[in-house]
Amino acid sequence: MRLKFHCQNRIGILRDIVAQFADYGVNVARGEVGGDHGNTIYLYLPQLLNAQLATLKPVLEQIPGVFGVKRVSLMPSERRHLELDALLSSLSDPVMSIDMEGHIVAANRAAGQMLGVRVDEVPGLSLDRYLPDLDLPALIRRNNARVNGLRLKLKEATYLADISPLHSEKDDDVASLAGAVVTLHRADRIGKRIYQVQRQELRGFDALFQASPRLAAVIREARRMAPLDAPLLIQGETGTGKELLARACHLASSRGQAPFMALNCAGLPESMAETELFGYAPGAFEGARPEGKLGLLELTAGGTIFLDEVGEMSPRLQVKLLRFLQDGGFRRVGSDEETYLDVRVICATQQDLPALCAEGGFREDLYHRLNVLSLTVPPLRDCLDGIEPLAEHFLDRAARQIGRPLPRLSAEALARLAGYHWPGNVRQLENVLFQAASLCEGEVIEAGHLRLPAVGKRQGLDGIDLEGPLTEILGEVERRVLAALYPQYPSSRQLGKRLGVSHTTIANKLKRHGIAGEE
Incomplete structure (x- = not known):
């Protein structure tokens, strides 16, 4: 059990608190001091039972300077460790921290995959084993500054390494060097990385292309909805850019500087989806991390969570999500402690949720909670x-x-x-x-x-707007017929012969619909 004491910062207060547990025969395994002014004490008591806490709590709150005692799920250092672990795991590039002997102190999952070992086996490995021709500690001492783009070969692949020195003291002299953080980028993927950076130059709604009047109308609606701090449901077929629209709404809201996290609910087993979204308590199940795991909701605190393919969510998760939408509270897997967070929820689906509700595949009360604001992205x-x-x-x-x-x-x-x-x-x-x-x-x-597979071929009038007058509807049908046949009959004479009309008629129609240039 972990306890948090809100208290006065005075000499001897920690001794007075710990003495109560010693008198009761409960061991304090670990302690930390936090708060802006050292006015918060955290204690880890693995053997303390709920009944014992109920007895001790009134006694602890009578200690001079103790203002409150409550249970918490994580110590501050444990939370920092989990957040750092989640951050490193999200990076696709190998990242390693090394000491001045050239041994790896910590690494992310991508580094373990690159080295061919499990991530828990990486600490302690020597880089000399993989880079026999490079003395990395000597390089760090010689430069004592950040090195960018060092070309090296590791495991038969070429990487560009960014090396950031770590110092044990505030000054940056060589004597205080404690190691370095090494980030490796595959040399053959640098073009893709530059491309991704260029894609991020425009952010939010400016990154969304709006050449079609119909799509421009949807984006105008999204701009009006983005600042509203309410759940948003985005509907549309696969590949229409629902997540891009969700990110744009997040960036245009008051939460734009806070985290944006995404979870695809499709294809994930229920247990995995639950632990990814809500996290789990220490030792929640066999194989769980001893320190537990933070879920995406906690990592998104103050920001926006994007749940893609929400129609695929299991009934159990639907209940937990509904509860969170109602009062902002949830429980981690294996925990009986309530956690309350301020997170905006944006969901997306390509399914007909009302039809799913009618069939019993989706909770109707959850649908109404999610559908406070809604957008439909056209195909x-x-x-x-x-x-x-x-x-x-x-x-x-x-x-x-x-x-x-x-x-x-x-x-x-x-x-x-x-x-x-x-x-x-x-x-x-x-x-x-x-x-x-x-x-x-x-x-x-x-x-x-153009490699265009003949899959998902539309049938009948699918995709044709039937709202306008007959002349407009027929004009759209005519345009699609000409556009479909012109690549096989790329001249007005050939196409006119195929359709049984004069080449002049076809030339005029092609020009009217903007399908081909001048012949």
């Missing part, structure tokens, strides 16, 4: 009026990432993009254009460079 096939600038935007990204000159789309390639049904939506478009930019050796991307 790409309904936003094809903005596909040309969107395609050029993705091509520019791809060219920067690959490191090649920016290619342009031929009229035939653009017509093929405009005539495709895009089951994977914007994500699929970005991937298709990245592949096309990789395959194209010249300056123009032709229709043949």
Whole structure:
């Protein structure tokens, strides 16, 4: 059991508190002093029982200078350790802390995978075993400053290393060097990293492309909803950018400087999803960490949690999430202590939640709690009026990432993009254009460079807006037919012959719909 004492900072108060447990025959295994003015004491008493605490608590609160005693789930050092562990685990690059003998003191999971050992086996390993031609401690002493981009070869792969020296004293002389933190970046992925940095130059709503009037209308709604501190439900097909929209709403809110954490509820076993979201207490189950684990909710305190594919959440988790939405409280797995947090919840789904509620697959009360604010992201096939600038935007990204000159789309390639049904939506478009930019050796991307699988082919009138007058509906059908056939019959004469009309009629229709350039 862990106890927190809010108390006066006076000489001897710790002795007075510990003496009560000694008189009662309870061992104090560990203690810490915290608070802004040393006015908080934490004690770890592994053998203390609830009944004993009930007896001792009135006695402890009678000690001069003790203002309150309560149970806590973690000591401050344990919380710092868990937060650091969660941070390091989230990094995809290998990160290691080494001492001045060249031994690894701590490392993240990616470093363990790189070295071919379990993460708990990494501490104590010598880097000489993996870098026999590099004396890293000597390099650290010689430079005594941050080193960026040191090229080295480890386990048959080339890395660029960033090395940050650690000092035991405030001064930065060589005598106080205690080691260094080494971060390794795969050299063959540096282009991708630069690309990711470029993608982050624009953040929030500015990073969302709004060429289509329909998508622009959704983003206008999202801008109005973002500052409202209430649950938000985002609906839309896979690949439409629901998480990007959620991040934009977070950044535009009063919580924008606080953490944003995401959890995909699909494909996770119930037990794993529960511990990821809510965390677990020390020794909660066999194989659990002795110090327990913080869940994403606690790591997001004050910020926003994004729950993707919330329709896949198990009934048990639905109950816990509903409770959290009602009063902000929950219990970690294996704990009987209540934790209360201030976190905004944004959810996303591609399922019809009302239909799931009717079938009994989703709690109706939870649906209404989540659906305080709602947005529906349209599929790409309904936003094809903005596909040309969107395609050029993705091509520019791809060219920067690959490191090649920016290619342009031929009229035939653009017509093929405009005539495709895009089951994977914007994500699929970005991937298709990245592949096309990789395959194209010249300056123009032709229709043949576009790898568009014939999956998820739409049927009948799916995706056609039936709200307008008949002339507009027929015009949209005509545009889609011409866009679909033009890549196979790339001239007005060929297409006119295929459709049984004059080439002049086809030329005029192609021009009207903007499907092909001048022939």
